Amino acid sequence: MSTIRVRFAPSPTGGLHLGGVRTVLYNYLFAKNKGGDFIVRIEDTDQSRFVPGAEQYIFDCLKWCGIEPDESPLHGGAYGPYRQSERKEQGFYKKYADQLVMEGHAYYAFDTPEELEKMRSDFKTAENPSPQYDHHLRMKMKNSLTLTPAVTAQLLAAGTRHVIRIKMPQGETVSFNDMIRGEIKNETDLVDDKVLLKADGMPTYHLAVVVDDYLMKITHAFRGEEWLPSAPVHVLLWKYLFGLNKMPEWAHLPLILGPSGKLSKRDGTKYGFPVFAMNWPQAPVGTDPKTNELTEGFKEKGFLPEAFINLLALLGWNAGTEQELFTKEELIALFSIDRVHSGGAKFDYEKAKWFNHEWIKKLKVESYKLKVKVLFESKGISISDDEKFEKILELVKDRCTLLPDFYDQSIFFFTDPSTLDTDAVKPKWNDDKKLFFTGWINALNNLQSWDVAGIEHSFKELATEKNIKPGELQSPLRIMLVGGKYGPPVFVIAEAIGKIATINRINKALDIFASL
RNA sequence: GCCGCGUUGGUCAAGGGGUUAAGACGCCUCCCUUUCACGGAGGAAUCACGGGUUCGAAUCCCGUACGUGGUACCA
Numbered sequence: 401m402s403t404i405r406v407r408f409a410p411s412p413t414g415g416l417h418l419g420g421v422r423t424v425l426y427n428y429l430f431a432k433n434k435g436g437d438f439i440v441r442i443e444d445t446d447q448s449r450f451v452p453g454a455e456q457y458i459f460d461c462l463k464w465c466g467i468e469p470d471e472s473p474l475h476g477g478a479y480g481p482y483r484q485s486e487r488k489e490q491g492f493y494k495k496y497a498d499q500l501v502m503e504g505h506a507y508y509a510f511d512t513p514e515e516l517e518k519m520r521s522d523f524k525t526a527e528n529p530s531p532q533y534d535h536h537l538r539m540k541m542k543n544s545l546t547l548t549p550a551v552t553a554q555l556l557a558a559g560t561r562h563v564i565r566i567k568m569p570q571g572e573t574v575s576f577n578d579m580i581r582g583e584i585k586n587e588t589d590l591v592d593d594k595v596l597l598k599a600d601g602m603p604t605y606h607l608a609v610v611v612d613d614y615l616m617k618i619t620h621a622f623r624g625e626e627w628l629p630s631a632p633v634h635v636l637l638w639k640y641l642f643g644l645n646k647m648p649e650w651a652h653l654p655l656i657l658g659p660s661g662k663l664s665k666r667d668g669t670k671y672g673f674p675v676f677a678m679n680w681p682q683a684p685v686g687t688d689p690k691t692n693e694l695t696e697g698f699k700e701k702g703f704l705p706e707a708f709i710n711l712l713a714l715l716g717w718n719a720g721t722e723q724e725l726f727t728k729e730e731l732i733a734l735f736s737i738d739r740v741h742s743g744g745a746k747f748d749y750e751k752a753k754w755f756n757h758e759w760i761k762k763l764k765v766e767s768y769k770l771k772v773k774v775l776f777e778s779k780g781i782s783i784s785d786d787e788k789f790e791k792i793l794e795l796v797k798d799r800c801t802l803l804p805d806f807y808d809q810s811i812f813f814f815t816d817p818s819t820l821d822t823d824a825v826k827p828k829w830n831d832d833k834k835l836f837f838t839g840w841i842n843a844l845n846n847l848q849s850w851d852v853a854g855i856e857h858s859f860k861e862l863a864t865e866k867n868i869k870p871g872e873l874q875s876p877l878r879i880m881l882v883g884g885k886y887g888p889p890v891f892v893i894a895e896a897i898g899k900i901a902t903i904n905r906i907n908k909a910l911d912i913f914a915s916l
Numbered sequence: 917g918c919c920g921c922g923u924u925g926g927u928c929a930a931g932g933g934g935u936u937a938a939g940a941c942g943c944c945u946c947c948c949u950u951u952c953a954c955g956g957a958g959g960a961a962u963c964a965c966g967g968g969u970u971c972g973a974a975u976c977c978c979g980u981a982c983g984u985g986g987u988a989c990c991a
Binding site: 409410411413443445446448449509513516525526527528529530531532561563565581584585586587590591592594595597598599600602604605609624625626627628629630631652654655657661662714715716718720721722724741742743744745746747748750751752753754755761796797798799800809824869870871872873874875878879882884885886887888889890 | 929930951984991
């Protein structure tokens with residue numbers, strides 16, 4: 401066992417969105433930077449929201465990102481179980497909750513949901529819109545603090561539905577050190593008596609996180625900023641149950657924000673960028689219930705995992721240098737919790753695409769060739785000559801931001817352009833040019849060898865002979881071969897598609913241009 | 917309402933008492949290229965506000981504003 405043990409604890413209730421993946425990533429980078437273990441534990445205590453397949457989905461996302469856990473329900477490990485539902489079976493949560501009751505730090509509460517609702521509406525005022533089950537109100541409720549021991553025992557014996565709540569002490573200040581924010585202080589009077597053990601016997605997050613971290617010997621705990629307000633509950637639980645000296649070090653990560661406020665799952669369809677790492681086939685997480693429109697995940701959108709973790713790592717952390725492109729290994733080597741921001745960061749899709757563009761340029765074509773090939777095949781273009789395919793990708797990679805761009809940028813290498821941008825040709829098209837091309841077809845037919853230099857030479861030779869500037873002819877030629885004003889140098893394209901296709905495309909285009 | 921956390925260009929951000937306040941994305945101009953990109957050179961644009969402390973504040977302190985989170989038998 402390593403001395404550093406960092407855990408990521410997702411709940412299998414929804415897709416892995418940007419904030420979630422960044423939390424994993426920071427956990428992982430921190431652990432690996434310190435030579436420690438990265439542990440994934442599943443928090444499946446909320447059965448009502450549990451979604452089948454969600455757990456597998458989480459691991460699929462991690463795998464795509466290149467993150468392999470050292471311990472997890474899928475990978476095994478010595479400190480299992482790695483699912484809370486399984487630890488519940490072992491009775492640990494109940495055991496510790498009972499211990500807290502016995503020691504006077506918690507109590508049984510028999511209030512029904514209706515009674516709780518009544519309390520909240522009865523005590524609701526303008527100054528206090530959401531009354532809490534706290535030291536002000538707990539003596540007005542139905543619990544083992546207000547009931548006699550005999551009645552409590554009777555209710556318990558009768559199997560009355562009940563929960564166990566923490567009894568927040570009065571007048572204490574709980575403080576702890578956050579690795580990112582420094583000392584955080586909270587007054588216990590302002591925190592409510594959180595439920596620790598639910599009526600179904602499942603722990604709430606508050607109990608589970610403490611018990612699990614203790615049992616799994618976790619040394620460092622990263623989580624989102626939204627946990628900060630309940631941190632004093634967890635600190636208190638550590639103090640009562642296992643001792644503060646055994647408590648892991650905390651780091652509360654800043655939020656990732658969307659174009660307006662906190663990034664939500666809806667923002668994907670709203671603003672047209674992915675918010676999830678991957679699509680989730682079992683329950684399409686990006687689907688907008690209203691429009692039934694699916695927002696693709698980063699993977700499906702055509703991001704490279706290298707770019708994805710890179711851009712995510714830089715959203716809230718930087719190395720303190722001007723470097724922005726990092727491999728996973730570099731991130732591990734350079735990651736430092738001291739350089740994580742405390743303020744939230746707004747996600748910028750334009751910058752995200754820039755990262756991917758850089759990675760497409762930076763990586764060797766062969767490392768993503770297969771993904772592009774699959775893309776081509778899904779559009780009905782089968783690739784037979786792998787070597788040629790790789791060459792073509794190399795030719796157009798500078799022009800591609802997302803993987804699907806490869807299709808648009810190189811489809812003309814494989815098939816004749818479906819439409820020609822005639823508007824680009826029309827204004828300057830004339831009979832001289834038409835004559836040039838019919839003449840050039842002859843020259844092409846007589847060409848000994850088919851290579852860039854030869855093609856270009858014959859083109860320029862004939863142009864000079866006809867007294868037309870070669871540049872004026874290159875543009876129409878490009879439209880003929882490509883369909884539009886884009887792509888690598890024309891003669892390179894001509895060479896790649898071959899003599900027959902070149903001549904065919906010129907002939908075809910000449911017909912179309914005839915009506916201009 | 918109360919409590920927590922935050923605030924350097926439109927965005928990501930460096931800088932943490934003296935700087936012409938880095939760099940990147942995006943935007944604009946120019947060069948390269950008779951295509952589109954890539955590449956190169958420039959440009960516009962910033963310390964939320966108000967008080968202190970100090971010879972001197974983006975930087976330290978206090979307020980205010982704004983943002984965001986929590987205030988569930990959700991995590």
